Amino acid sequence: MNHLPILPILLPSLAGTLMLMPPLSKRPGAQRWIAWSVLVVLMFVAAMLILSARQQTMTYALGGWQPPFGIVLVVDRFTALLLAVTAILAFCAGIYSAGKEDRQSSLFYPLFLFQVMGINGAFLTGDLFNLFVFFEILLIASYALLVHGGGKEKTKAGFHYVTLNLIGSALFLVALGTLYGTMGSLNMADMSANVGLLLPEDQILAKTGGLLLLLVFSLKSALLPLHFWLPKTYTAASASVVALFAVMTKVGFYSICRVFGGIFGSSAGALAHFAIPWIWPLAVATIALGSIGVFAATSLRLLTANMVLVSVGTLLITFVMEGGQSLLAGFYYLLHSTAVTGALFLIADQVGTQRGGAMDRFVRARPVPHATLLGVLFLIAAIAAVGLPPLSGFIGKALILHSASRFAEQVWVWPALLTSSLMTMIAFSRAGSTFFWHVSAKDAVGGLKLRFTQIAAIVILLSTTALMTVFADAILAYSQGAAGDLRQNPTLIERPHETSRSRSHGVQES
């Protein structure tokens, strides 16, 4: 059996555990090198998975136990894309932390790797209960990373974040119980085969379970009524942590795609696409509210956190639009927005460190040291984030607008996206001019030395948007395959010999 699919979970977990053991736990230098090399290896593994998922969807049965009794990992093109973007983002966040967060305690890298493990696991698993388990792994690592370094603001944001997510986990379990009770399985392929065969009285229960799942995933991906935690949390955490958090809302989006595109997809009979009418208005409203947040933000971090909201809304719109073109545009936009928001959080930290007391707030302060370099980086990131040509944000947004083919969709999508682009452009212009031109003295004084690794992390993240523009054709072709995999994924996975529904009935009757 090809063991490649388990590596993105196994490597960070083993390395993280090793670092907690005595010889390594007291040696920050060694920890740093091990963590970085694991993150590099993860990028190679993701690249290999991208190549091999192009041929066929891989299914990895843990311990050789076949479904329905065993647990499976599934790697299709959608999973592979997300693993790749996670690996790149984690590497950049990892090298950015050198000399900052990783000096604060010897637990930083183990927690960081456990979080990467949880994110990778959530993308890989083909089983809803394991999705829950990996969610918990990434969450508990993120709780600890969020309060890492200490401080009143972090504790406050941390307590709210932990409480919300614990209640979310409780709802997740209720949803899983309901779905298991009606469908007799939690394997995603199995469930999508069973959902069409449900009796009418069970359908309402399955629908309830499905909507509860939507609630949980909306909380994770910060959809409109459940987004209040995000700006506060993302502003409080330290820079490299929040750069890694940029992919966490995408885990929620991924789960929504898997559950409502795969299980309750077009093969679900009476329950096909039942959640779409719920997602539509919320996604549009999330874009609107995110744009207002961007406009009203008082610091670059808060602005970027609101950009995350806008991108979540945009992604969910691409998921609910009819026609096959929108989802591939959405995947392209997902890769772009993850990398760019990660970069923006890091730039906000750099600018904030250099400006001293003014931090990254939009107030008049002394000139920013190293203004040329930081200014150019900010300009590139802003162009990409707003969606101006020639960078990848433009291609992504143009594709999404183009794929809104029906009139009813155009009426909602075009004003929402175009207005939000205009508002973010104004907000970014204001941010840049305040930082670099609206200054209280002529020359910059003081200024800290720039660290090579930190600038390199930002440059790598920004260069991905340039590369995504150059290789847009290849990436879009791959995204198209990924969108196709998502829709017809269940048929490719080997079916159990008997359907689980008959099994659960057998239990009752015996």
Added chain:
Amino acid sequence: MELLFALCVGVTTSCGVYLCLRGTTFTVVIGITLLSYAVNLFLFASGRLHLNAAPILGVSQRIADPLPQALVLTAIVIGFGMTAFLVVLAMRACADWGSDHVDGKPNAIEDVIQQENRRP
């Protein structure tokens, strides 16, 4: 049995939700604990309720579904770890803010005591 079970889950859940909506960290922690108890019970029931049924083949006449039991076990372990973390975070928060209000408002404890005293 079904009615009793459903009542247990319902009452525990509503107590948990009520406590979660209170303003102090301690009640929130207790509320989340109650909520996770209710959820564990609910998850256990998703394999249907049986009497005298072992989850192993060939031991008893009827067979209970073993999977929900495994799921509950996992959920209990995870819930336990999370609650422990939340307790530590709540204590840290209390030390950081000098109050156990969920938003870190000062004098929260005194306010509550005053309100209690004012009550006839």
